[in-house]
Amino acid sequence: MKNLANISSHLKVLDTKDLTIQRVEDPISLKNLSFKVYDEIGNFGSKLEIWINDFSDVEFPIRIHYETSRNGSALQWLKKDQTGDGTHPYFFTQCAAGDGTGLNVIAHEIAHSWTGNLVTHFNFEHFWIKEAFTVFLERKIMGRIYGEPMRQFLAEGGWKDLKDSIEQYGEKNPLTKLHLDLTGLDPTDSFSKVPYEKGSTVIWYWDELYEDSELFDKFIRYFLSKWKFQSITLHNLFETILEFTRKEAPLDVYTKLLNMNTTAWFEEPGLPPYKPEWLKLGIRSRYKPIVEQVFRFTESQGRIYFNQQLFRDMYDWKEQRVETIETYHRIKNRWMFITGYLVGRELKLFC
Structure with missing residues (x-):
């Protein structure tokens, strides 16, 4: 984890990739801010440094004017020959929510308004946090619409996707851990179903540990309120659930949480040490x-x-x-x- 404590509060550092930075300004005074874009480092992009003038407030807005590149990894450019009717080129972003027919995809992207936008991960080594909560909330939404069995069945399908991903990587591959070490690696290479499905299993496990979904919903609201507009780590998350559980949940729940094998859950590769009970599993049992x-x-x-x-x-x-x-x-x-x-x-x- 990078130590940001020694960076001056007047200097802000951002990551960029395949962008041309044209201008940075204070959107209130419309004054230009000084900035510097460093040379690109391999596949990791370039560092952008911005100097803040007349720094006085803890929070301040910045407006960045930029131009994207055709090679931008978050963007897709299709030539007209690659489209359905072959008439016009087409541009879309990786964040587009499908074709509008996948309700679970829409629920997922709506959930990102809280887990991903309101609270997000410190860096890609903690990427699983936002996706874990988002998948959990996505399926909770689907359960509210279609009933609890739908939530369970979607989770069963997610477990199969998780097993397939781990088999593809290899069960000992460090990229199947939740808490990753991406030193020297392109974060894109770590992208799989693991942070989504293994991560959501953690949240499901905590929910079942509480044995009270309303109380666990209260924890989620507490977590979002405590960390709103911030980027967090695994340490922040686990300390927060311990803090809330100690104050609000029965003592036996807090004891179980304290005894949770965090090494097996977060630091070891392969499947998580727990599989929730779902419809098909209930039938087979x-x-x-x-x-x-x-x-x-x-x-x-x-x-x-x-x-x-x-x-x-x-x-x-x-x-x-x-x-x-x-x-x-x-x-x-x-x-x-x-x-x-x-x-x-x-x-x-x-x-």
């Missing part, structure tokens, strides 16, 4: 209270991807097979024909 949730979830929506897998697993549970087939006949007419047909095949109803 023959956990009877999950049955009602499964059928309620399959009745609430008609997605082939979800219902085909769930009914297949329920059919394999011999004790529940009769009820599974009865439930299928009761709700199949609420789905599209293809969903009903494919689920029926999983239940051996069609040859």
Whole structure:
């Protein structure tokens, strides 16, 4: 971690990459501010130093006028031959929220208004923090819209994505840790599902540790209020949840949090030392209270991807097979024909 304590409060240092800095100004007085762009260092971009005139306040605005490059890694330039109709070129940013049909993507980007914009990570070695909370909140939003089983099913899919990423990197690869050491590495090389899914598992674990979602929601609000407009590290995050838990949660929750194996969670590669209970896992564990949730979830929506897998697993549970087939006949007419047909095949109803 870089020590910023010795940098003068009159001098501000920013990172730039593939940008041409034209002018820096105080947007209130419109006076130009002195700045210097250093030579590019490999793939890491260039340092931008800005000198603040008449420094008096802790907070102050800066306006930077810049021009992007066609090679900007946060931007995509498509020639007209690369577009659908081949008529016009097209430009978009990596932050664009899909094509508007993915509600979970929209929920994710909305959540970034708090975890990512209001509070963000100190540097890319702590990148997982903002994505962990954002994925957790994204799925919480989806759960509010479609019900708790939807949240659990999305998390189950995220676990599969996490396993695939770790298998691709190798389970001993240091880039599968949450707290990374990126000395000499391009942060882009560390990008994967790991910070998103392994990170969100940490937040899910804390939520389950509380055994009180409303109290955990209160912690999230406390965390966002305490660190608003700041960049934080793992140390800041863990100290904050300990502080809140000590004051607001039962003693046994605080004790469990103190005994959390932080080395295994944050400093070791591979899968996290915990996997939450979800619908499919509940079925495979023959956990009877999950049955009602499964059928309620399959009745609430008609997605082939979800219902085909769930009914297949329920059919394999011999004790529940009769009820599974009865439930299928009761709700199949609420789905599209293809969903009903494919689920029926999983239940051996069609040859």
